[in-house]
Amino acid sequence: MRGTWQDTYTARRRVFSDGQCEVSVTKDRHFVGPAITRKPRAKRGESEKREENDDDAGRRAKKKVRECCKAIGADRMVTLTYRENMVDRDTALKHWKAFCRKLGKHKQFHYVAVIEEQERGALHFHVAVAGRQMYALLRSIWQGILGRGDDGQQMGQVNVRDPHKFGFGKNGAHKLAGYIAKYCSKQMQCRGLDQKRYFRSKGIVVPEVDTVRLHCTTMLGAVQAAFSIAAQYGLEGVQSWLNNGLGVVWLSTAPRPIGQEMECPF
Template identity: 40%
Template sequence: MLDAHERGEVLPDFVDGSCWDEYVVRTQRFEDGQQEVAAFSVRVWRHFQAIRALPRGARGKREVAEGESEQDASAKAAKSLQTSIERSKRMIRKRCKAIRADRMLTLSTRANETRIEVWAKWWDAFRRRLNAMQDFHYVAVLERQQRGAWHIHVAVSGRQNWKLLRSIWLSVIRKSGTDGTVNDSFRGGKANAIFKRIGGKGRAMRHRIATYIAKYVGKDADATTFNKKRYWTSRGIVLPETTTYAHLGPEFGARDAVVAAHQCVLGNGATCDGAQFYWNQGIGVFWMATGNTE
């Protein structure tokens, strides 16, 4: 493998060229066969572990340090907010996979309600009433509409009792003097548009649906709205343990790590058909996600 400096790449300040000596391949396999596999350099992994150990402040808020310009502080605050958004996306994506989410409900109102706290109360009342009648596993995300109001996308698994869902939702929001709807976003014409956007349609598509739903948490986000709760997940969602598949020594390079990631997937009985991929050569990180096998 060529040295990064010889290729003329601009590397982060924590990368000095020697980080390319070892790679680790880790995997997370869900009950329905979905997998996430990541390969990364040891030096980069240690760097991000150190960052995670630092105390967290309010997302998007940051005091100006001594000798630091307002512009620098603003840029770092924006980066911090983006990091928080990516962390939330990862959490939502993995929980969608854990509940085998294969469809998305959308709860909306006729009223142009723009207050997140009102939507939070509506959602809490809705999920409490539904939980009293059945086990309700969900991952719910707020999205702002063009008119300024919010609506809630809810990832669920399997067929739903639409009559019951609509009845409960309408009874909740009518107490606030408004009407609304509950729609299945993966049916009819909307489904065709969504599947075209996420890359196709087929049985092993839950991993793509999870990624699609997770993107809503960062849409039109700023420090004001993101510091308020914009997503909810049901209790009792258990994520599978992340395990190490391979630890490659200094005689191996990034290409070997990518090959090992594919071998990990194939060795667990999955295929790469319809898989999602991410590769950042600047910091030596490869990620892939595969679909469900059952």
């Protein structure tokens, strides 16, 4: 019927090289009739909805970080910290760029990094990487960049943690990606509106999304469809999120060899 809204459901699937899979089913509203005229977008920084737009940017960045972590198969988190109360973002980024440059001379370094700002304002880096790391090399480079204090003490430290340390288990790489990504949505006093929320190495290729329009007409059907799609990649340790009001269901599966199918649980 013209002049009305119609609800449909669309499924989107993204499969990563190690068998991780993300599935989302969303309710899409389509207006049947003449096109609706939209207001022109405000210039960057001039919108009356600046805080709302900043929140949207945080959600987009969080999604990108999660996808990039899964694309490189990240299963370790490297944390670069300061002994002093580092609050200068520009200085911290200079240290970070020097760290990447020097480490790149020794090994191929694929990473996804975010900055965390603690309540007292202190900055440190969380870096998602794949595989075992040369801890001594990482520590030597980071501490060499920061130098020593007046009393000869080291001014920085490096910690490397694998998924087991988070309680995620050997197949918890998909949860590690979410753990890293959450820092993108945090409010930071040191970050301006147009400054990056995350950093990643060059050459990270995120798989394309497969999209299909579903025939279901209810959220129950949408949930069943999402689980049926994800079941092809295993449901052990699956993460899920559902918002009935928005009409969205999202699933994330752990790394698993493709082909080991499981049935939808309901």
